[in-house]
Amino acid sequence: MTEKFEETFWAEAIKLASPHFYVLVTSVDKNGRPNVMGLSWWMFTSVNPPLAAIAVGQARYSHQCLEGCKEFVLCFPSEAQKDGAWFCGTKSGRNYDKFKESGLKAVPATKVSPPLIEGAMLAFECKVVQELDVGDHTIYVGEIVAMHKTPGVERHLYTIAYSSLLSIDHEGNTDIGG
Numbered sequence: 001m002t003e004k005f006e007e008t009f010w011a012e013a014i015k016l017a018s019p020h021f022y023v024l025v026t027s028v029d030k031n032g033r034p035n036v037m038g039l040s041w042w043m044f045t046s047v048n049p050p051l052a053a054i055a056v057g058q059a060r061y062s063h064q065c066l067e068g069c070k071e072f073v074l075c076f077p078s079e080a081q082k083d084g085a086w087f088c089g090t091k092s093g094r095n096y097d098k099f100k101e102s103g104l105k106a107v108p109a110t111k112v113s114p115p116l117i118e119g120a121m122l123a124f125e126c127k128v129v130q131e132l133d134v135g136d137h138t139i140y141v142g143e144i145v146a147m148h149k150t151p152g153v154e155r156h157l158y159t160i161a162y163s164s165l166l167s168i169d170h171e172g173n174t175d176i177g178g
């Protein structure tokens with residue numbers, strides 16, 4: 001039997017395109033108060049120099065913060081941080097002090113003003129080197145100026161429409177994970 005394409009729609013297509021990473025992006029507002037948002041739309045864009053891009057909705061408070069201070073930290077929350085991570089993706093820093101209310105703890109970064117998140121599996125400190133308005137989001141390209149990991153934390157969060165994952169590495173080896 002030949003499988004035929006059916007038309008789909010945005011919400012379903014985004015779900016079918018998963019898994020997406022789920023990272024936390026920290027920034028600071030004009031008073032130096034840190035904010036943190038949940039973000040799935042990011043990618044590495046260069047090895048040398050090391051660059052990572054994030055797409056931030058123009059309506060987000062984080063967008064306002066990034067327009068003031070062109071620095072951010074990309075953090076990969078651990079599985080244990082799922083509740084706080086979800087809070088940060090569903091509440092705005094306009095109405096909440098998310099570091100007070102999410103249970104996530106800010107710790108100073110080494111080269112940028114926005115903080116790291118204690119216990120995150122991985123964190124990239126970034127300085128914005130390019131930006132591009134695209135529809136209702138702005139792509140900020142950040143040069144990664146420092147990288148950190150938390151030893152012992154092996155898994156981070158992603159959004160998903162599957163119950164298990166087939167992974168493939170650069171040698172073409174595959175492995176079914178849980």
Ligand SMILES: Cc1cc2nc3c(=O)[nH]c(=O)nc-3n(C[C@H](O)[C@H](O)[C@H](O)COP(=O)(O)O)c2cc1C
Nearest residue numbers: 037038039040041056057060061062089091092093
């Ligand atoms: C799973 C998930 C993925 C998200 N991905 C993005 C994203 O890639 N870009 C974006 O602008 N907002 C994204 N959001 C929405 C923001 O995290 C959300 O609007 C948040 O409240 C913004 O906080 P802020 O107003 O403090 O910046 C995502 C939310 C969730 C739950």
